[in-house]
Amino acid sequence: MHAYRSHTCAALTAANVGETVRLSGWVHRKRDHGGVLFVDLRDNYGITQVVADVDSPALKVLEEVRVESVVTIDGEVKARAAGTANANLATGEIEVFARAATVQSHAQELPMPVAGDQEYPEDIRLRYRFLDLRRERLHANIKLRSDVIASLRQRMIGQGFTEFQTPILTASSPEGARDYLVPSRVHPGKFYALPQAPQMFKQLLMVAGFDRYFQIAPCFRDEDARADRSPGEFYQLDFEMSYVTQDDVFAAIEPVLHGVFEQFADWQGKGRTVSPLPFKRIPFRESMLKYGNDKPDLRNPLIITDVSEHFAGSGFGRFASIVEAGDVVRAIPAPGTADKSRKFFDDMNSWAQGEGFAGLGYATRKGGEWGGPIAKNHGEDKMSAMADALGLGPDDGIFFAAGKEAQAAKLAGLARTRVADQLGLLDQSRFEFCWIVDFPMFEYDEDAKKVDFSHNPFSMPQGELEALETKDPLDILAYQYDIVCNGIELSSGAIRNHRPEIMYKAFEIAGYSREDVDTNFAGMINAFKYGAPPHGGSAPGVDRIVMLLADEPNIREVITFPMTQKAEDLMMGAPSFVSAKQLRELNIRSTADQPIG
Numbered sequence: 001m002h003a004y005r006s007h008t009c010a011a012l013t014a015a016n017v018g019e020t021v022r023l024s025g026w027v028h029r030k031r032d033h034g035g036v037l038f039v040d041l042r043d044n045y046g047i048t049q050v051v052a053d054v055d056s057p058a059l060k061v062l063e064e065v066r067v068e069s070v071v072t073i074d075g076e077v078k079a080r081a082a083g084t085a086n087a088n089l090a091t092g093e094i095e096v097f098a099r100a101a102t103v104q105s106h107a108q109e110l111p112m113p114v115a116g117d118q119e120y121p122e123d124i125r126l127r128y129r130f131l132d133l134r135r136e137r138l139h140a141n142i143k144l145r146s147d148v149i150a151s152l153r154q155r156m157i158g159q160g161f162t163e164f165q166t167p168i169l170t171a172s173s174p175e176g177a178r179d180y181l182v183p184s185r186v187h188p189g190k191f192y193a194l195p196q197a198p199q200m201f202k203q204l205l206m207v208a209g210f211d212r213y214f215q216i217a218p219c220f221r222d223e224d225a226r227a228d229r230s231p232g233e234f235y236q237l238d239f240e241m242s243y244v245t246q247d248d249v250f251a252a253i254e255p256v257l258h259g260v261f262e263q264f265a266d267w268q269g270k271g272r273t274v275s276p277l278p279f280k281r282i283p284f285r286e287s288m289l290k291y292g293n294d295k296p297d298l299r300n301p302l303i304i305t306d307v308s309e310h311f312a313g314s315g316f317g318r319f320a321s322i323v324e325a326g327d328v329v330r331a332i333p334a335p336g337t338a339d340k341s342r343k344f345f346d347d348m349n350s351w352a353q354g355e356g357f358a359g360l361g362y363a364t365r366k367g368g369e370w371g372g373p374i375a376k377n378h379g380e381d382k383m384s385a386m387a388d389a390l391g392l393g394p395d396d397g398i399f400f401a402a403g404k405e406a407q408a409a410k411l412a413g414l415a416r417t418r419v420a421d422q423l424g425l426l427d428q429s430r431f432e433f434c435w436i437v438d439f440p441m442f443e444y445d446e447d448a449k450k451v452d453f454s455h456n457p458f459s460m461p462q463g464e465l466e467a468l469e470t471k472d473p474l475d476i477l478a479y480q481y482d483i484v485c486n487g488i489e490l491s492s493g494a495i496r497n498h499r500p501e502i503m504y505k506a507f508e509i510a511g512y513s514r515e516d517v518d519t520n521f522a523g524m525i526n527a528f529k530y531g532a533p534p535h536g537g538s539a540p541g542v543d544r545i546v547m548l549l550a551d552e553p554n555i556r557e558v559i560t561f562p563m564t565q566k567a568e569d570l571m572m573g574a575p576s577f578v579s580a581k582q583l584r585e586l587n588i589r590s591t592a593d594q595p596i597g
Contacts, residue, residue: 005022005024008044048091142560148260148264240536294439355411363375433483496535
């Protein structure tokens with residue numbers, strides 16, 4: 001018999017009754033029933049119930065050992081007594097009567113329990129992440145992550161993509177988030193940068209003629225954490241294709257994402273559905289109007305509507321003056337709120353003020369009767385005409401966001417989400433995908449008082465060079481697109497600008513000289529001068545995909561060893577000071593107070 005186990009802790013069934021087996025694992029739980037000790041033994045695969053009584057030499061060993069100690073059990077497989085089977089366990093029909101027990105490793109008193117679903121502070125969980133990862137929910141999440149990555153890889157290869165690895169040490173780029181810098185020992189004063197994404201390298205692979213590339217790529221950005229963004233590093237399904245249009249890119253990646261989400265939609269019996277192929281396409285400006293952002297949650301049935309014309313010259317002077325000044329009024333439906341008290345609407349207004357806005361107007365309606373100051377001043381007939389235009393019923397209220405278009409859209413989008421949450425309108429059993437397309441190529445930067453790129457500077461403008469030379473820059477659209485699922489942006493992508501003359505012109509509009517482009521993007525612009533195919537791609541985030549499939553609200557729950565919101569690894573003690581010797585080797589002098597050594 002093997003030194004440690006003949007079976008895993010999920011392998012034994014009624015077919016094994018009578019066999020002598022050896023199991024190894026962690027002591028998950030112990031239950032002492034007066035002379036009979038029940039031990040749940042756990043490994044990566046599952047749990048087996050072990051029994052020891054006064055006739056077993058293993059009893060004394062198991063009585064004294066702490067939970068989470070690692071033990072090896074020799075014993076006999078027995079059927080559980082009638083009525084005691086556990087249908088929730090793969091091994092629930094049997095138990096192992098322990099004949100011998102060997103302690104492989106003693107556990108000290110635990111800083112946090114492994115069994116159970118108790119919540120513990122983030123600092124404890126991350127400092128003892130190796131214990132946290134033993135817990136059932138998190139352990140399952142990480143195994144799911146591995147399965148998802150395997151599925152993504154298999155599906156990409158099936159679509160004709162070839163996997164490549166791109167450099168981790170590269171050059172710093174002036175675009176995007178802050179770089180993580182790595183000093184060079186052999187080139188004093190110079191630094192490498194960890195890649196924010198393999199963007200330039202994957203485009204260079206297209207120039208090199210490889211046609212269809214992908215990798216599960218590590219990316220590094222020095223940016224603050226969010227619920228759906230890990231500080232420091234993340235992984236993405238990075239891919240690029242040659243000789244493709246935007247439609248070709250969508251046709252290649254949609255079956256991969258749809259297939260993966262369908263494969264794991266019923267993970268742990270969640271029974272979810274996935275929006276059918278092809279995924280819905282929503283122009284950027286339409287998304288900003290109807291949903292108040294460019295990453296809409298389509299499970300939310302509420303649609304925002306511009307009602308500015310309804311208030312032009314109306315009796316509600318505040319909105320009338322806003323419209324007269326060229327600004328907008330947006331309406332967010334509040335269906336079935338006739339039974340809601342005035343406090344519900346006032347609380348929404350207070351919430352908006354807490355978010356930094358002037359406020360959120362509202363009108364109530366019950367049985368067709370309007371209430372609230374906006375309705376009183378605007379008039380019953382005008383309110384009813386507006387409600388009819390919005391398709392609202394006699395018991396549906398309305399919230400209003402008013403002001404400059406960008407701010408009104410932002411407030412309306414946040415309010416749409418909050419109203420749906422407050423009223424329980426989200427269908428949690430669906431994965432709803434959509435593409436956001438037709439992003440503006442440029443935007444006006446109010447702070448810098450200049451036109452700048454609005455999204456990705458390396459995207460191909462719609463209309464190419466002619467559009468750059470003849471159109472108002474703010475009217476030019478780009479072949480840029482985002483893939484969104486349930487309000488989470490999975491990735492941005494684009495058909496790339498592969499022609500040097502178009503790139504120079506695009507950067508010129510944004511205030512960059514030809515020399516700026518040649519200096520900052522030398523590798524790519526030089527390569528394009530030697531024959532570059534039309535190409536495009538995207539890079540869906542692996543962490544976010546797994547977060548959605550695992551139904552977790554925070555991305556750290558699907559990452560093996562995440563950092564804190566302050567980008568600290570409490571378990572390994574990173575970042576940390578280094579010795580004076582190491583700094584001298586790198587020709588670096590630190591201005592921070594640190595130990596001398």
